[in-house]
Amino acid sequence: MEHVNQTKVMRRMNFRLFKNSLSKYIFLLATLFGLVVLAILIYRVVSQGIAWIDLDFITGKLSTQPERAGIMGAILGTFWLMLVVAPVTMFFGVGTAIYLEIYAKKGRLQGIIQTNIANLAGVPSIVYGILGLTVFVRVMDFGNVILAGGLTMSLLILPIVIVASQEAIRAVPQHLSEASYGMGATKWQTIKNVILPVSLPGIMTGAILSLSRAIGETAPLVVIGIPALLMPFPGGILDKFTVLPMQIYYWTLDSSLVAEYANLAAATIIVLLVALLILNSSAIVIRNKFQRKY
Amino acid sequence: MSINSELAKNKTMKVRELLDQKRNKSSLKNIVEKCIPVFLFLIASVSILTTVGIVYTLLSETIEFFRRVPIVDFFTGTVLKPLSQNPQFGVLPLVIGTVTSSVIAMFVAAPIGLMTAIYLSEYASDKVRKTVKPLLEILAGIPTIVYGFFAFTFITPLLRDVIPSLQATNILSPGIVMGVMIIPMIASLSEDAMSSVPNSMREGAFALGSTKLEVTKKVVIPAALSGIIASFVLGISRAIGETMIVTIASGSTKNFSFDITQSMQTMTAYIVEVTGGDAPAGSTIYYSLYAVAMTLFVFTLIMNVVARYVSRKFREEY
Numbered sequence: 001m002e003h004v005n006q007t008k009v010m011r012r013m014n015f016r017l018f019k020n021s022l023s024k025y026i027f028l029l030a031t032l033f034g035l036v037v038l039a040i041l042i043y044r045v046v047s048q049g050i051a052w053i054d055l056d057f058i059t060g061k062l063s064t065q066p067e068r069a070g071i072m073g074a075i076l077g078t079f080w081l082m083l084v085v086a087p088v089t090m091f092f093g094v095g096t097a098i099y100l101e102i103y104a105k106k107g108r109l110q111g112i113i114q115t116n117i118a119n120l121a122g123v124p125s126i127v128y129g130i131l132g133l134t135v136f137v138r139v140m141d142f143g144n145v146i147l148a149g150g151l152t153m154s155l156l157i158l159p160i161v162i163v164a165s166q167e168a169i170r171a172v173p174q175h176l177s178e179a180s181y182g183m184g185a186t187k188w189q190t191i192k193n194v195i196l197p198v199s200l201p202g203i204m205t206g207a208i209l210s211l212s213r214a215i216g217e218t219a220p221l222v223v224i225g226i227p228a229l230l231m232p233f234p235g236g237i238l239d240k241f242t243v244l245p246m247q248i249y250y251w252t253l254d255s256s257l258v259a260e261y262a263n264l265a266a267a268t269i270i271v272l273l274v275a276l277l278i279l280n281s282s283a284i285v286i287r288n289k290f291q292r293k294y
Numbered sequence: 295m296s297i298n299s300e301l302a303k304n305k306t307m308k309v310r311e312l313l314d315q316k317r318n319k320s321s322l323k324n325i326v327e328k329c330i331p332v333f334l335f336l337i338a339s340v341s342i343l344t345t346v347g348i349v350y351t352l353l354s355e356t357i358e359f360f361r362r363v364p365i366v367d368f369f370t371g372t373v374l375k376p377l378s379q380n381p382q383f384g385v386l387p388l389v390i391g392t393v394t395s396s397v398i399a400m401f402v403a404a405p406i407g408l409m410t411a412i413y414l415s416e417y418a419s420d421k422v423r424k425t426v427k428p429l430l431e432i433l434a435g436i437p438t439i440v441y442g443f444f445a446f447t448f449i450t451p452l453l454r455d456v457i458p459s460l461q462a463t464n465i466l467s468p469g470i471v472m473g474v475m476i477i478p479m480i481a482s483l484s485e486d487a488m489s490s491v492p493n494s495m496r497e498g499a500f501a502l503g504s505t506k507l508e509v510t511k512k513v514v515i516p517a518a519l520s521g522i523i524a525s526f527v528l529g530i531s532r533a534i535g536e537t538m539i540v541t542i543a544s545g546s547t548k549n550f551s552f553d554i555t556q557s558m559q560t561m562t563a564y565i566v567e568v569t570g571g572d573a574p575a576g577s578t579i580y581y582s583l584y585a586v587a588m589t590l591f592v593f594t595l596i597m598n599v600v601a602r603y604v605s606r607k608f609r610e611e612y
Contacts, residue, residue, distance in 0.1 A: 023506075024413075024507075026409065027416075028413055028417070031409070031414065031418075034481070035433075037474050038429065040448075044444065092340050095334050095338065096337055096341060099331070103334055113338055113341060113342060119599070123348065123594065124535025124562065125537065126562050126565055126566070127590065130569075130583070131351060134355075155344050188326060188330050216435075216438070217437070217438075218537075219562070219566070222537075222538075223566065224569075225570070252439075252442065252443045252542055253542065262443075262447050269440050272437065272440070273436075276435065276437075
């Protein structure tokens, strides 16, 4: 043992152990960083905006005077937008997922569609805005109305819905569909009566989560062009509209001119976050309550 | 005998009827069965049509733009003055704005995201992991406009106390906030990569007398490197495409400089500015929108393809 310098080894070992225990706290600190920022963000928004939220703010019309401004128009606009986005994305999202998972032969075409969907999911939302501006607003000449905004948003979240639905369909156990085929059911009957009902909770969870993405998304609507101060409430999908994030955007931009606008923006953010919270927790409830194990 | 043959005749009649009925019914069923795949294929082709639509609109209008502004001037020009008497369309100021904000974001997101992933995958107990991950998902689910508000009304004033020369709109503050926004994405993707490293490898290193830190540094991270790098590249792609934070907090100065205390415009913010200003269809400004969007689209597409290639090609299989 003469060749091993005991004190040197011990010192080095202690240093290694010290580094090891120190690093644990550094990693923990890094993890806490994100959470602390989240806490500051929420505290900041709530403390700034909560005093401005009352019934008049929720049910009132827009106004240039901060004390009289309300966001009912934006709430209704968000609601109408979702009335377009939800059915369109469900129809195309689930349809595509069924095609890819059940009908498409594993091969070139299926690979192309799958890669294409993965690429679409990475396209910045503002590029979808330009697509919507060109195709829906200008070429199809809808104008900057709810229908145009809703279709643009649908294209934006379609990849997410497709992937979530594919996963839900893939999770349906093989023996259920095989039992159905064994009883003499056709492919479509099996899909309609076995696969879709079983995978529905998973599909709904994915759809709701992607809807909450659409509710918070601003960039495509900015590009399509939403008027800053819109007084009449929307009453149909061919009306002009504004949504909660757009209102936050305009009020934040103008907060350097009128300081109270920042408080209005904060109050609107609270409303938006509460809406998202309700949507997301309903998705979690659906997932936990209706998802059966087979 | 006659009665029997009568009966037999009747019976055959009935069976034939039944067979015909069945045939009719199944032919209807067959038609449905044959139509549905075609119908579903049409639905699935919407995603292809979306890509074709994006590429076609961007490309056709960009080509029109390059008829008016030479392609070399666009990609090498350092001056962007779309509204002046003598308009100049150099994209480089926007590229610098985009690259600068993304680099700042990655300075925040890469180390913190990676360390978060290490903590969650290697150190945290199941209970901690189960509480922290949903909280990070909340961070990821906050709309970008809210981050924009946060950057503009909170982080910028805070930073101005530290750096007095900081402008009211600057690229530093949205860059940092964008980094915070990307942390959950890098953390979750890197953690997935690290958790899929088999335990036997960790145990082997522990058996040789390594500390946890050494196992993480010399075994887990190298083994999960492809996934970690892919998560970084996806993070950069996310930062390049981010719009609302930079639009609100970084203003619209089109300077060709690297001064992060100043306002800089990114490609995305330029698109917002031009469409918000109601550029008349057919003007050169209007077409410049598409050229910038095309550049942005190609940037992010390359990033996404690289990320997928890295994570597939260099994945270590155990």
